[in-house]
Amino acid sequence: MSIERLFIANRGEIAVRIIRAAKELGITTIQAYSEGDADMLAVKLADESVCIGPAKATESYLNINGVVAAAIEKSADAVHPGYGFLSESPEFARAIEQAGIKFVGPSADTIERMGDKVAARQAAEAAGVPVVPGSKGRIESVDEAVEVAAKVGYPVMVKAAAGGGGKGIRIAENEDELRTLAPQAQQEAAAAFGDGGLYVERSVKSPRHIEVQIVGDGKKAVHFYERECSLQRRRQKVWEEAGADCLDDQTRENLCMAAVALAESVNYRGAGTLEYLYEESTNEFFFIEMNTRIQVEHPVTEMITGFDLVQEMIRVCGGESLSVSQDQVKKSGHAIEVRLNAEDPFMQFLPWPGKVERLKIPEGEGIRFDHFMYEGYQIPPFYDSLIGKLIVHGKDRTDAISKMATALESLEINGLKTTVPLHKALAKDPGVASGDFHTQWLEPWLEAGNLTPENT
Amino acid sequence: MAQVLSPLPGTFYMKPSPEAALYKNPGDPVAVGDTIGLIEVMKTFIEVKAEFAGTFSAYLAVDGVPVTAGQALAELVV
Incomplete structure (x- = not known):
């Protein structure tokens, strides 16, 4: 029914x-x-x-x-x-x-399983999805660390098995460095946690955040291609794109099909996202976690594929089969979403829960604005600061960035401070235009003073 | 008497964490810049500091309850 x-x-x-x-x-x-x-x-x-x-x-x-x-x-x-x-x-x-x-959404059992880091990693490995390679468990000696590193490949990250808070973390580029750094990490771990046990894993260099959208009906699953969300501040996504232009076609196919395999192996029902770290220098990707829900940035996927993901998840969770087969999911062009928060980007992103006095929403072909405002609405201070998402669809990435810049110019939200100036600056930035960024790019960019009232 | 006002709308707390002691008790000395309470606004915690020196008299707002911008949170004898 x-x-x-x-x-x-x-x-x-x-x-x-x-x-x-x-x-x-x-x-x-x-x-x-x-x-x-x-x-x-x-x-x-x-x-x-x-x-x-x-x-x-x-x-x-x-x-x-x-x-x-x-x-x-x-x-x-x-x-x-x-x-x-x-x-x-x-x-x-x-x-x-x-x-x-x-x-x-999926069953309670599936949410539980995919929410547990160790169980999710095991499910991914069983479905043939690559995970960050590392030691099977804690290791006690430097020789053991060297042995694991030889298997997983350099550079490696050494961290305290008892871990947390960045204590005892070292990155070694080769065996010599590892032999020097591992004992330091061990000492630091022993001092901080009273436990000198270590864990060694491949260090992913300048990781890009790539994720794959899937929808399953409990038996079959399809993917709706990938998104890239590497522009982050305090681990919060700020600017999201579909697709990820840094991927070649073969890598994209492998990434997406790995996501479908994992979703089907857990009889996934509903919309879900598999998040990966992607290392551009080696063209390798590693599963990090699965989100068992619809995501904030789902509209960019809807823009390039033409499917309504929220309707599809409601239908399959009502008991219907998927309305679409994999060969019917085609993508065209490039989409970008920016998150608009009620925060002052010139004052350390201080929350600014004001009253919306005037609202002018950009309109036009390939422009979408998902939000919950109206003129006279007092933004409540009790919840997160997301007030809306501006989404554009262009014929390619360059076109989408230029469309975003134009749409931001015609957006007016008066009565409160928002992160619109940040997005205006990003839309003009040569680093964003070249796509040469990763998850640790935006914070140093902000610290270096790239956001000023003049460049927005 | 002087009042400490909330700089922002949000949820008021008179302790740094649920297990911790109150920031101030009646009779405590208050220096300019002392933290009197916290305002949780959009999942961010902002410290409310005293702008006057004096002796703490009482909290006027209730712990864990919404307050408006400009609402009196506490009273000092200056």
């Missing part, structure tokens, strides 16, 4: 996105909201809504019992968790399943 009453256990722009997708499928939408979110756009757009508690997320959006009780009270037959909050909580998925309600 397909879904008729969908309960949205999330807020902000993703709640609006889910409501739009559900409406196009003819599904009745029920929006959950906290006392701090009573006037949010998703509440106005949904067919029905229900208050699930105080503004504080732990007492509303993160309160499993409260959310499940509200879904039951509203006779929902499915719950969409969005991203963040309870979207990757196996306890929440299990509670929903036990209430006889469909969870728009």
Whole structure:
């Protein structure tokens, strides 16, 4: 039986996105909201809504019992968790399943398995997906470290097995260096953790963040190509692209098919993303983790493939088979998304939860703006600072960057400070234009003073 | 008497972490720049500092509860 009453256990722009997708499928939408979110756009757009508690997320959006009780009270037959909050909580998925309600995502068991780093790594290896090669477990001696390094290849990273906080981490380019550095790492680990055990793994140089979008129906899975999200600040993605122009066709095919193999091996249902580190100098990629939910940056994939991923995940989680086969997924052009946060980029990205006084949204062919604002809306201070995402689609990467620059010029959000100036500067930057960046590129770029009011 | 006002809207905390002791108790001396509380705004914690020296009198806002920008958080005898 397909879904008729969908309960949205999330807020902000993703709640609006889910409501739009559900409406196009003819599904009745029920929006959950906290006392701090009573006037949010998703509440106005949904067919029905229900208050699930105080503004504080732990007492509303993160309160499993409260959310499940509200879904039951509203006779929902499915719950969409969005991203963040309870979207990757196996306890929440299990509670929903036990209430006889469909969870728009994989089973609680799959969420649990892929959420455990060791289990996810084992599942990836079993499906033939490369992981960062390293020692099987802790090692005790320098000779042992040298033996592992010879197998995994230099450079290697040596870290404390008891680990954490960057203590005891060394990178060795060759055996001589390893013989010098390993004892230092051991001493530092012993001093910091009272345990001199080490772990050795291949060091991935200047890693780029590449991820593959998949959707599965519990039996079959298809991929919707890859995205690159290497421009990050404090491990938060800032600017995302589809596809990743740094990949050659064969590497792209291997990366995407490895993702499908892993998804099928765990009988994956719903939308998911496999994240990889990519080392350009050796053309190698390594699985890091799987996100078992829809992601913030899914629109870039929708722009280049033409598929509605949120509708597809709702359909398969309602019990339907995938509506698309792999050979029907074609990509065209290049898409870029920038995350707009209510923060002051000239003041160390200080949060700026103001009131939206005037909103002018760029329009045109290949421009999309996913958000939850309206004029007069007071951005609540209780949740994360994402207020919207500007997405453009161009015929190639150069065209997409130029379209982004133009779209940013015609975007007006008055009444609050936003990260729009950062994106204007990035869209003009030669390093961004050449695509010559990696996950540790943006923070030094900011520290070097590349963002000034003059270049935005 | 002087009041310490919230610089931003958010959630007010009178302790650095749930297990920790209160930043100030009635009768404690307060120097300019002393931290009186925390405001959690968009998942970021911002310290609220005293702009006057004096003696701590009382918290006026409740721990873990939303406050508006400009709301009085605490009172000092100056």
